[in-house]
Amino acid sequence: MAxxxxxxxxxxxxxxxxxxxxxxxxxxxxxxxxxxxxxTPRNLNxxxxxxxxxxxxxxxxxxxxxxxxxxxTPHTAHAFESVERIMRDVNYxxxxxxxxxxxxxxxxxxxxVHMFRGLFYGSYKKPRELLWIFGVLILLLxxxxxxxxxxxxxxxxxxxxxxVITNLFSAIPLVGDSIVTLLWGGFSxxxxxxxxxxxxxxxxPFLIVGLVFLxxxxxxxxxxxxxxxxEAKKPSDKIPFHPYYTVKDILGLVIFLTIWGAFVFxxxxxxxxxxxxxxxxxxxxxxxxxxxxxxxxxxxxxxxIPDKLGGVVLMFSAVFVMFIIxxxxxxxxxxxxxxxxxxxxxxxxxxxCVALGWAGAQEAEGVPxxxxxxxxxxxxxxxxxxxxxxxxxxxxxxxxxxxQESKRKKGAGR
Amino acid sequence: xxxxxxxxxxDFLILTGYTMGAAGLAGLAVPFIDSLNPAAxxxxxxxTEVNLGLLxxxxxxxxxxxxxxxxxxxxxxxxxxxxRTVELKGLPDPxxxxxxxxxxxxxLVVLGVCTHLGCVPLGQKPTDxxxxxxxxxxxxxxxxxxxxxxxxKGPAPKNLTIPPYEIKDKLxxxx
Ligand code: HEM
Ligand code: FES
Numbered sequence: 001m002a003x004x005x006x007x008x009x010x011x012x013x014x015x016x017x018x019x020x021x022x023x024x025x026x027x028x029x030x031x032x033x034x035x036x037x038x039x040t041p042r043n044l045n046x047x048x049x050x051x052x053x054x055x056x057x058x059x060x061x062x063x064x065x066x067x068x069x070x071x072x073t074p075h076t077a078h079a080f081e082s083v084e085r086i087m088r089d090v091n092y093x094x095x096x097x098x099x100x101x102x103x104x105x106x107x108x109x110x111x112x113v114h115m116f117r118g119l120f121y122g123s124y125k126k127p128r129e130l131l132w133i134f135g136v137l138i139l140l141l142x143x144x145x146x147x148x149x150x151x152x153x154x155x156x157x158x159x160x161x162x163x164v165i166t167n168l169f170s171a172i173p174l175v176g177d178s179i180v181t182l183l184w185g186g187f188s189x190x191x192x193x194x195x196x197x198x199x200x201x202x203x204x205p206f207l208i209v210g211l212v213f214l215x216x217x218x219x220x221x222x223x224x225x226x227x228x229x230x231e232a233k234k235p236s237d238k239i240p241f242h243p244y245y246t247v248k249d250i251l252g253l254v255i256f257l258t259i260w261g262a263f264v265f266x267x268x269x270x271x272x273x274x275x276x277x278x279x280x281x282x283x284x285x286x287x288x289x290x291x292x293x294x295x296x297x298x299x300x301x302x303x304x305i306p307d308k309l310g311g312v313v314l315m316f317s318a319v320f321v322m323f324i325i326x327x328x329x330x331x332x333x334x335x336x337x338x339x340x341x342x343x344x345x346x347x348x349x350x351x352x353c354v355a356l357g358w359a360g361a362q363e364a365e366g367v368p369x370x371x372x373x374x375x376x377x378x379x380x381x382x383x384x385x386x387x388x389x390x391x392x393x394x395x396x397x398x399x400x401x402x403x404q405e406s407k408r409k410k411g412a413g414r
Numbered sequence: 415x416x417x418x419x420x421x422x423x424x425d426f427l428i429l430t431g432y433t434m435g436a437a438g439l440a441g442l443a444v445p446f447i448d449s450l451n452p453a454a455x456x457x458x459x460x461x462t463e464v465n466l467g468l469l470x471x472x473x474x475x476x477x478x479x480x481x482x483x484x485x486x487x488x489x490x491x492x493x494x495x496x497x498r499t500v501e502l503k504g505l506p507d508p509x510x511x512x513x514x515x516x517x518x519x520x521x522l523v524v525l526g527v528c529t530h531l532g533c534v535p536l537g538q539k540p541t542d543x544x545x546x547x548x549x550x551x552x553x554x555x556x557x558x559x560x561x562x563x564x565x566x567k568g569p570a571p572k573n574l575t576i577p578p579y580e581i582k583d584k585l586x587x588x589x
Binding site: 063067070071085088089090091092093095096 | 444445446448449450451453454455456
């Protein structure tokens with residue numbers, strides 16, 4: 001199977017310049033092998049669209065970001081004004097900014113769906129552990145990038161978000177305060193902080209590009225997983241990426257861009273906080289300070305613990321636990337489709353994540369606090385208890401022999 | 415289905431798809447490119463005002479307008495006389511001195527930007543080299559301008575540009 005792509009060369013009737021180049025630098029036959037002929041499981045469903053959507057979103061974020069940076073001034077005295085100037089005076093500046101602003105939310109939606117897909121179909125299991133780990137690294141860098149980007153317009157939420165998040169590190173015993181001072185480059189969030197956040201906000205997306213590349217190399221080494229979780233064995237289990245999945249990806253892309261565009265043109269501040277249109281004021285904290293929606297579940301975990309250090313540790317653990325998922329899952333069966341108990345646990349996990357997101361946006365007391373505590377408990381129990389234990393006690397459904405058999409069975413069953 | 419008809423239909427769909435895709439990308443490129451053009455605030459014609467009351471005959475000052483230097487020279491009557499008697503034939507960019515003023519020929523107002531490649535010519539300070547024609551001299555590649563701001567010698571192709579301005583009661587408004 002894996003050999004099919006290696007033998008891929010340019011077709012005989014490709015033009016002479018292409019052949020000349022490819023003989024010296026086989027980039028064209030490489031692209032043909034990895035993006036055109038690349039053998040792909042024949043049964044991928046629409047949940048497999050989200051990887052390519054994430055890649056395209058990254059490109060759009062980098063383009064709009066570079067174009068914004070041409071007009072943006074990373075100085076506390078000018079940042080807010082320069083963003084307002086982008087909105088009012090720069091030709092199509094409003095468009096570039098709204099694409100970028102809503103793009104951050106779109107990016108997280110796509111990546112979260114992408115991850116939930118992997119979690120359900122067991123895409124992190126052998127031999128795709130590193131593929132998964134690169135994915136979690138990408139998520140971490142994305143979070144850092146989005147956090148620092150949100151600081152750049154230097155509004156009230158920018159400033160206080162930066163203050164609160166950097167202060168998380170003060171929970172570290174002994175060295176915490178020195179680390180915070182180091183992060184700030186001063187004694188509060190101020191101009192040095194803004195300068196370095198801009199430099200890093202510019203850098204990190206390119207590090208993400210590098211990780212995405214490694215993610216793809218790992219992916220193409222063993223090929224995509226598929227809804228059955230059964231490895232494709234026969235050549236007839238796979239079809240060439242082009243045109244089958246190029247077309248499918250483009251259809252998904254068109255729908256995705258339509259939704260993104262709907263936000264940009266009709267509800268550009270839907271995901272935003274009005275307070276961020278007030279210039280940063282180090283003397284006044286807004287009454288209700290919440291992070292961007294994509295951080296809410298983690299924020300809820302942070303606040304579910306009445307202890308400063310404990311909350312911070314738990315919040316970071318919520319991300320870091322994802323690194324060891326490949327070794328927590330003990331089931332011999334890959335896809336959740338054939339795992340009746342895992343399916344139930346998974347649905348509750350989805351509910352817990354949504355509940356955490358909801359609780360993260362409320363005041364941390366009463367019902368929301370209770371909800372966030374229960375959901376936090378389930379969040380960790382799902383990974384640390386259910387994943388290892390279910391593998392032993394669950395009786396999986398019969399798994400199909402091959403991808404084609406699964407298709408026939410499904411058809412016959414209806 | 416007949417194979418031939420299928421192929422024609424497929425080609426049509428593919429070509430339509432490519433065309434729409436290309437049109438979409440081209441449309442998307444417009445905001446990106448146009449955002450690099452001068453923004454509304456840059457474009458808003460900034461005006462600069464200069465009080466000419468204290469400028470003695472023979473003196474010059476430099477003002478700034480749209481990020482560029484503007485040379486303002488209070489010309490003596492001899493200088494005006496001299497500028498008006500120049501033979502226009504043979505000048506690189508023939509233009510009568512009178513044509514370079516609406517009124518107030520004693521105040522010459524020109525952009526201090528050499529029409530060759532954009533350096534700022536010398537000649538505003540009394541100690542500057544004013545070139546062979548008593549106006550300005552561009553040190554970059556040796557263009558000589560006369561007291562009317564006309565190019566007389568050197569690589570510059572055009573006379574120094576006259577910005578839009580008006581003078582009312584010794585108050586100069588550029589832009
Ligand atoms: C991983 C991809 C990226 C993500 C997730 C991201 C996220 C964000 C976010 C959340 C904001 C705040 C939006 C607002 O409220 O205004 C922002 C602003 C900004 N970003 Fe990015 N960004 C990314 C890539 C880039 C790149 C490559 C650049 C290039 C320099 C860039 C430049 C900027 C600039 C200049 C701003 C401030 C202007 C503004 O607030 O609209 N971004 N980014
Ligand atoms: S720029 Fe003035 S002579 Fe070349």
